Amino acid sequence: MSTGDSLLHGGASIFVRDVLVSGLGLPLSEQAQTRLMRMGVVVLFALGLGMLVVASKVSIVDLLLLAYAVPVQFLPPVIFGLYWRRANRVAAEAGLFVGLGVAFALFLAKILAPGLYAWCNPLDLQIGAVGLVLNAVAMFVLSLTTPPMAQSHLQRFEFRSP
Incomplete structure (x- = not known):
């Protein structure tokens, strides 16, 4: 895994576990957390690409x-x-x-x-x-x-x- 992969997964897992589960108290199963983390990786990747486009200007x-x-x-x-x-x-x-x-x-x-x-x-x-x-x-x-x-x-x- 590259550094970028680790950052995307880390950001998504922090959001799911620390914000949604611990912070907001959402009762999410391990399976639901994993699904949300995978979606989070995709969202963070898309945000990163968008920021790259903006940053080029x-x-x-x-x-x-x-x-x-x-x-x-x-x-x-x-x-x-x-x-x-x-x-x-x-x-x-x-x-x-x-x-x-x-x-x-x-x-x-x-x-x-x-x-x-x-x-x-x-x-x-x-x-x-x-x-x-x-x-x-x-x-x-x-x-x-x-x-x-x-x-x-x-x-x-x-x-x-x-």
């Missing part, structure tokens, strides 16, 4: 900026989660969704609709930075408007000296 600098725009979106959930007791899962997930969505939308707009991109981002800020700010705002607002994490959950992560 984009500069390497823009691709690298997109590559940095994705992981930086995890900063608000980590910082808020560590230092603000009001932060919660719903807000973190929504913030990630907003930040990643904005970064990808701006990336695609820059390629497919430069006029729309210029209107949405008149200062031509980095797409990751725009996504990061909107991610943090969404997480902050939703943390204030949704119930906080249970006290029993928070106590599991507090430092206790022996």
